[in-house]
Amino acid sequence: MIGFxxxxxxxxxxxxxxxxxxxxxxxxxxxxxxxxxxxxxxPEIIHALASExxxxxxxxxxxxxxxxxxxIKNLSQTALFAxxxxxGSIVSSERRSGTAVLVLxxxxxxxxxxxAKATVHSAFLAVLVVIGTAVTxxxxxxxxxxxxxxxLWSAALAWLVFGILFIALMTFLxxxxxxxxxxxxxxxxxxxxxxxxxxxxxxxxxxPAGLTAIPTTLALGKPVDAFWPVCTALLLAAGLIALAxxxxxxxxx
Amino acid sequence: xxxxxxxxxxxxxxxxxxxxxxVDLVVDEGSIFGFLGPNGAGKTTLLxxxxxxxxxxxxxxxxxxxxxxxxxxxxxxxxxxxPDVPGFYDWMTAExxxxxVGRLFAIDRRTLDERVHMLLDLAGxxxxxxxxxxxxxxxxxxxGVAQALINAPQLLLLDEPTSxxxxxxxxxxxxxxxxxxxxxxxxxxxxxxxxxERVCDTVAILDHGRVVAQGPIDELTSRYAERKxxxxxxxxxxxxxxxxxxEPWAASVAVGPTGVIEITVSDMDAARRTIPVLVADRHxxxxxMEAGEMGLEDVFVSLVGGGTK
Numbered sequence: 001m002i003g004f005x006x007x008x009x010x011x012x013x014x015x016x017x018x019x020x021x022x023x024x025x026x027x028x029x030x031x032x033x034x035x036x037x038x039x040x041x042x043p044e045i046i047h048a049l050a051s052e053x054x055x056x057x058x059x060x061x062x063x064x065x066x067x068x069x070x071x072i073k074n075l076s077q078t079a080l081f082a083x084x085x086x087x088g089s090i091v092s093s094e095r096r097s098g099t100a101v102l103v104l105x106x107x108x109x110x111x112x113x114x115x116a117k118a119t120v121h122s123a124f125l126a127v128l129v130v131i132g133t134a135v136t137x138x139x140x141x142x143x144x145x146x147x148x149x150x151x152l153w154s155a156a157l158a159w160l161v162f163g164i165l166f167i168a169l170m171t172f173l174x175x176x177x178x179x180x181x182x183x184x185x186x187x188x189x190x191x192x193x194x195x196x197x198x199x200x201x202x203x204x205x206x207x208p209a210g211l212t213a214i215p216t217t218l219a220l221g222k223p224v225d226a227f228w229p230v231c232t233a234l235l236l237a238a239g240l241i242a243l244a245x246x247x248x249x250x251x252x253x
Numbered sequence: 254x255x256x257x258x259x260x261x262x263x264x265x266x267x268x269x270x271x272x273x274x275x276v277d278l279v280v281d282e283g284s285i286f287g288f289l290g291p292n293g294a295g296k297t298t299l300l301x302x303x304x305x306x307x308x309x310x311x312x313x314x315x316x317x318x319x320x321x322x323x324x325x326x327x328x329x330x331x332x333x334x335x336p337d338v339p340g341f342y343d344w345m346t347a348e349x350x351x352x353x354v355g356r357l358f359a360i361d362r363r364t365l366d367e368r369v370h371m372l373l374d375l376a377g378x379x380x381x382x383x384x385x386x387x388x389x390x391x392x393x394x395x396x397g398v399a400q401a402l403i404n405a406p407q408l409l410l411l412d413e414p415t416s417x418x419x420x421x422x423x424x425x426x427x428x429x430x431x432x433x434x435x436x437x438x439x440x441x442x443x444x445x446x447x448x449x450e451r452v453c454d455t456v457a458i459l460d461h462g463r464v465v466a467q468g469p470i471d472e473l474t475s476r477y478a479e480r481k482x483x484x485x486x487x488x489x490x491x492x493x494x495x496x497x498x499x500e501p502w503a504a505s506v507a508v509g510p511t512g513v514i515e516i517t518v519s520d521m522d523a524a525r526r527t528i529p530v531l532v533a534d535r536h537x538x539x540x541x542m543e544a545g546e547m548g549l550e551d552v553f554v555s556l557v558g559g560g561t562k
Contacts, residue, residue, distance in 0.1 A: 003326070006356035082478045098340020102400070105304045106357040107326035129450040132535070253306040 003108030004116050011015050011120040018096050020086070020124075027082050028128050031074040032135035036143045039066035065139040067098045068152045069218040071133070075159045076215060083125070083163060085193065087170035088184030090117055091248065095178065101253050111245040122164045129160045148221075155218035161233050162211040166191070168237035172244040175251065208233035256315070257282045257408050257438035258303065263312035265298055265462075266282045271542075271547050272298040274462040276312070280455070283435045287449035287470075288442040290459035291557055296442035297337050299459070303440075317408060330358055332561065333406030339411045343386030347378040347396050350385060351403055359402040365403075372399035375429060377422075390417040397428055404490035409433065411441035416447055427452050446550045456549070460557040470549060477552045480504070481545030482524055484514040487538030496531045500524075515545060517555050 015021055043059035091114070094100040105109060133156040141147035168191060173183040198209040210229030217224045258280035265273040274296045280286045290296045301307040302314055305324050314321040319328050341350055351372060355365040373379045376395035385393065394417040401409060414430075417422045430439050431452050443449060449456055450470065457467040466473055488495055490512035496504040502520040509515070518524040532539050 003357045004358075005355065006359075009356070010353055014342065014344065094340075097335065098338060099342060100340075101306060101336050102334075102340055102354075103357065105306065105329065105332070105336075105361070106354065106404075107330045108357055230545065252301070252308065 003103075003238060004112040007103065007108055007113060008116040011116055012124075015120070015124055023086055024079070024082060024125070025128055027079055028075075028132040029135065031071060031079070031143055032132040033139065035070040035136055036064075036139040037138075039070050039190060040143045042066075052058050054251050062144075064140045064144040065149075065151075065220060067136065067144065068155065069216055071152070072155050072159060072215045072219045075129070075132075075156070075163075076212070080163065080166060080191065081103065081188070083166055084170060084185045084187035087167055087174065088182075088187060089180035090121065090167075090171055091172060091174040091244070092178045092180060092183065095251075102130040102198060104253065110248045113246040114171060114175070114241060114248055118168055118244075125163050125167060125209045126160055129156055129163065132156075143247065151219055151221040151243050154226075155215040156228065158218055159215040161230050162208070163214070165208055165211075165233045165237045165240075168240040168244070172240045172247070175244045175248045205229075206232065255282050255318075256280060257284075257317060258440060259313075260299075260313040261313045263299070263302065263305065263314055264310045265295075265302060266310045271301070271462050276459075276462070276464050278396075278464060278467065279456055280440055284454045285430060285434055285439040285452050285455035287448065287456040288440060288459065289444065289456055289553060290442070291444060293377055293461040294459040295555070296459055297412055298462075300334075300336075300410055300442060304332070305329075308334065311327070324422060324455050325541045326374060326436070326457055331399035331407040331427055333404060333409045335401040335411045335414055339393060339400075341385040341388075341393060341396065343482065344384055346384055347376070347381055347388075347392075347399075348373060351400060354400045355403050359408060360404065368405070372402055375399060375402075375425070377425070391422055393428070394418055394424060398429070402429075406437060409437050409439045409441075410437070413443055414441055415443065415445060446548075446553055450549050458553060458556050465556045466552065473552055475548060477555060480521065480555070481551065482518055482528065483541065483543050483545045484516060484518045484519075484528060484532075484539075485541035486512055486514070486532060486535075487540060488512070489535050489537045490514055491539060493531060493535050496535065497528065500527060500531075502527070517551075518550050 005156040016100070027035055040062050043062060046059070047172050074203050096105070100113070104113060133152060137147055137149060137152055166187065170183065170187050173186050177183040177186060198204045198212040204213065205225070206228045210226070211233055214224055214226045214229055218226070256279050258278065260276055260278040263273050263276040264271060288296055288299070293393060298307065302309050303316055303321060305321055309321065316324060317328055317331060343544050345353065348369060351369045352365060355368065360368070376399040378392065378396060381392070385396065388396070394414070397405065398414055400413070411500065415426055419427060426447055430441070433439055456473065458465050468476070490508050494508040494514050496508050497503050497514065497516055502518050502523040504517040504519050507515045516524065528542060529539070
């Protein structure tokens, strides 16, 4: 594992010095800052824009739950799609630019190369989710006057596991598929399949497919058993990293 | 003397194409070895196999005494490599890149400080503070050479190290390679013959994936000089050149403007017997007939094609 720490340090510096510091953080911070405010004022905004069409229909009073579910839905859709697109080139960009050749002819194994990338970017996502959730939590408390922590944090952490699974998946796909758009397309396809699979209760209960709905359920403050979906998602993520390393080992550069 | 690189029967095939075809090669430790060949001959493919970036289809490749398919981090730590088009992280400065590469080798901080300053100086990049994204191709090439030396390698593999350099940069890199003689084995591929003649002890010439000649430069040029005849006649040099070109032993014939004819021959004995007869048949005067001197360029051209018959 010589070179793992140095290469991981490079990945961290690359996040800080390139477009990576703007895209995912920008998206998550935007949703964290606007989510609670939008949740609070959405009924007024809709009434102001379409009061004639709504007639006597009245919206229930907004609460912190709306801010929480809004944050989780934004994570589960826009943020996840952005993650899939951003990480479609996590490995292939280094092959294309020739940097992989320069690094992998040094004492850095291909397994270390893959593991460093997956580890650093999973940690990066974790930091972003924690910061975004903290901002959502604080703003919700300001806007609604109450913000119980457990529902929001358990939902966000359950989604984080799903996000890490997709970083592992995109690492694997980026090894197999050189064009970034191809890998991203395959990643979106896998997401669609998981969403469909989650409709079948046994899969939803015992596999990572359950993580498509569990974060929203947790954000609503409802009890749900997330143990097996979380465990299987983490195991699958580890398996995908191992597969990515094995596939990369066989690639000629 | 032991071998830094020993290749036996190496073949590398892509689909139906033999990029390398039964290559045998021995590079002695401490030598500066020039690996010559026209574009597409297979030079880069061989370096990719040597560095483990590509796998041999068949054959045995040993590097520093280890089979290349089993080369681990401890062996890679003793090798320096510059690819033909080095890829850098454009957002780093030259110093940051050298420090990053040094850390990949787990070089201690003090040694790394010394080497980084020395190599930045060698590459002429000491005062350059812009990121690599703003570098010219020559600056990148010099940085590429510098990073290949950061670990003070026992074996230095360079793919076309001078191709993007201006004359001053080329001279600096060649001087640096010369200074490594005896301490580091240098194996570099190029198609710039003047570079090879200037610094190399030994060369191999690759053509269409096959090694067509290998040996010390002096030995190679003297071996092939035996195949060259210089002929000077009083008149009718053009017609005589055409007569000679029809002979089966004449590999190439070049007639100069002053009536000097340069002939590359495949059978010197037959040439010695036949040329005077052809001169007599043309009723022209024979001024000079002697064995020619061959440079590396002549050897290269005669082996990989390009002669005029």
